[in-house]
Amino acid sequence: xxxxxxxxxxxxxxxxxxxxxxxxxxxxxxxxxxxxxxxxxxxxxxxxxxxxxxxxxxxxxxxxxxxxxxxxxxxxxxxxxxxxxxxxxxxxxxxxxxxxxxxxxxxxxxxxxxxxxxxxxxxxxxxxxxxxxxxxxxxxxxxxxxxxxxxxxxxxxxxxxxxxxxxxxxxxxxxxxxxxxxxxxxxxxxxxxxxxxxxxxxxxxxxxxxxxxxxxxxxxxxxxxxxxxxxxxxxxxxxxxxxxxxxxxxxxxxxxxxxxxxxxxxxxxxxxxxxxxxxxxxxxxxxxxxxxxxxxxxxxxxxxxxxxxxxxxxxxxxxxxxxxxxxxxxxxxxxxxxxxxxxxxxxxxxxxxxxxxxxxxxxxxxxxxxxxxxxxxxxxxxxxxxxxxxxxxxxxxxxxxxxxxxx
Ligand code: ZN
Numbered sequence: 001x002x003x004x005x006x007x008x009x010x011x012x013x014x015x016x017x018x019x020x021x022x023x024x025x026x027x028x029x030x031x032x033x034x035x036x037x038x039x040x041x042x043x044x045x046x047x048x049x050x051x052x053x054x055x056x057x058x059x060x061x062x063x064x065x066x067x068x069x070x071x072x073x074x075x076x077x078x079x080x081x082x083x084x085x086x087x088x089x090x091x092x093x094x095x096x097x098x099x100x101x102x103x104x105x106x107x108x109x110x111x112x113x114x115x116x117x118x119x120x121x122x123x124x125x126x127x128x129x130x131x132x133x134x135x136x137x138x139x140x141x142x143x144x145x146x147x148x149x150x151x152x153x154x155x156x157x158x159x160x161x162x163x164x165x166x167x168x169x170x171x172x173x174x175x176x177x178x179x180x181x182x183x184x185x186x187x188x189x190x191x192x193x194x195x196x197x198x199x200x201x202x203x204x205x206x207x208x209x210x211x212x213x214x215x216x217x218x219x220x221x222x223x224x225x226x227x228x229x230x231x232x233x234x235x236x237x238x239x240x241x242x243x244x245x246x247x248x249x250x251x252x253x254x255x256x257x258x259x260x261x262x263x264x265x266x267x268x269x270x271x272x273x274x275x276x277x278x279x280x281x282x283x284x285x286x287x288x289x290x291x292x293x294x295x296x297x298x299x300x301x302x303x304x305x306x307x308x309x310x311x312x313x314x315x316x317x318x319x320x321x322x323x324x325x326x327x328x329x330x331x332x333x334x335x336x337x338x339x340x341x342x343x344x345x346x347x348x349x350x351x352x353x354x355x356x357x358x359x360x361x362x363x364x365x366x367x368x369x370x371x372x373x374x375x376x377x378x379x380x381x382x383x384x385x386x387x388x389x390x391x392x393x394x395x396x397x398x399x400x401x402x403x404x405x406x407x
Contacts, residue, residue, distance in 0.1 A: 002092060002273035003030055005040040006073045010099050014049040014071045014195060015168065021197035022049075022071050023211035024222070026161050026241050028197045029234035033243065036277045043097060044073045046269045047153070047250040050145050052104050054128050059405045061106035061263065062124035066113055067193040070214040070223065070359075073249030075158050075197070076171035078276050081244040083159070086282030087089075087157060087237040091296075093273040094231040094251065096131055100270075103129040103253045105351050105369035106263035114183035114354045116329060117336075117350060125347045126405040129253065129266045129355075134300075136253055136266055136355070140403045142347045143396060146356045146381040147300035148254035151230040152272060153265060154214060156221030156291070157237050158245030163219065163331075167212050187213040215301070222290045225265070227255045227357065232296030239285050248272055256358030257375075260332055264354030300357050302378035306387065308335040309363075311370040319369055324362050331360070342386060343397030351403060356381050 003075045006019045014020050019031040034040060046052070047070040102260050108115055110122035113361055127140040137145040159167065178185055194208035217224040219236055229235065237244070251272070255265035283287065310331030313321040320326045332353055339349035352358075359376035379386055385394035 002039040002041040004130065005034070005076070006041040006042045008045050008073065008269070010045070010050070014045060016068040018198035020045070020071050020073060021075070021247065022068055022193070022194060022195045022214060023208065024159055024164065025196065025206055025211035026158050026164060027203060028075055028077055028158065028199055030245060030246070031244055032196065032263045033079055034276060034398055035079050037275070037361060039092060039275045042073045042248060042272045042274060042336045044249040044251055044270060044272065045071050046100070046267050047071060050087045052106065052126070053102070054102050056404045058106070058124045058126040058404045059406050061126045062109050062112065062406050064112065065193065067097050067190050069196070070154050070250045072154060072214065072247040072249040075242030075245035076247070077245060077345060078278065079243070081239050082242055083160065083240055084281055084283050085239040086279040086286070086288065087239050087244045087246060088277045088279060089155070089235045089237060089246065090275040091229070091231050091233050091235070091272060093110050094152065094270060096253070096268065100268065101131055103131065103266035103268040105129065105266055105355050107261045107263060107347060107350060108263055111182055113262055113301050115264065116185065116258060116260035117332060120333070121347060121350055124406050125349050127403050131253060140401055141351060142401050143383050144352060144356070145383070146378070148266065149230050149300055149357050150251070150253055151227060151255070151257070152224045152248045153250035153252050153259070155229070155235070155246070155248040157210065158241045158247070159220055159237055163240050164212055166376070167218060168210060178398040189213065189217040190301065219290055223250065225255065225259045226342050227252070227257060228299070229293055230294045230299060232298045233293050235291055235293040236279070236282065236288065237238065237291050238288055246276070254355055255354050256356055257360030258328065259354055261350055261354040266355050299383050302357060302380055304379045305376040306379050308338070308375045310334060310373045312376070313370065321369050322365060322371045324365060324371045325372055328375070329372040330361055330375045331375040335377055341393040342384070343395035343399055345399070345402050367407065
């Protein structure tokens, strides 16, 4: 058994727990030091730090304080790890904690977070999920159940001072092109709600003002939200500071490629069992700038899909040049329109695409002017036939249940 290294407290506020942090900064002190070969268990709270409740009101999703996310457990120092090395992380297991055995999916309001389809679905909604062993089901989305592909949405090592400064410069330049945009172009440093772990009080004001937000994926990994980085996978992280400083959180019971509703996976608290080792000088040896990983030998096995195509012509009919984002959005919108024919609301269909083991592919990226993106929807997750036939679709979903609205 992996030995417990970080235990979280669901009754205490996250800010009172020094083994949690919600920013990236090279001076956040290590919570613990381990040796190569060690196996240990890290507990994590959900990414919002308990702001979302298991109820039928989406008010908490509407007003969620996104300046506080993501709460991560760590950083953990690995003895002998130095800048330029690769930190090898085996995700031995990822699981649910009995104190918090449920999950949620939110559609964020356009004025507070938004999502991939925020123009079509601008209002806050919430679905809560029940875990039946390997399977997830929701009282808010009937007639669908699927095996979860459980994974940390966010995992990575601390940045160096230089890397942090690079992030702030390039993201600041993007932000400055349209500072009033809703939702914003990127999340800039914000000191008032920074939780800097166990950092000495005297150091916090300066560090919190420059510490990077945890929202985007970056060179160190971070918030990649890759569903296939699931339990059983092996990840190779670039090391930027002495000891590496490995942190993780934002555990998802399941997620579709793209995590399209933004709070789009099945979000949960949980644990990760981890084993670490080091490849000395591995970054240069293998030409590595961003993490690489080997996926798990154990994943949900769905073999039948209905695949939706999308091209880079947007909703207004405007032609875009090889734009994979526009193309994937069209594939998603096409899948939602299809699911609505069986009785789902648009919001329910949107949430299914964000949570079920849906695959997103860039199928063509050279055939000017249209990129072609495809969305693979596993048909076996529905308890009714959903392939097209000459008889037309039947409304198998009766419309009695829907995602929770703001009350
Ligand atoms: Zn998440």
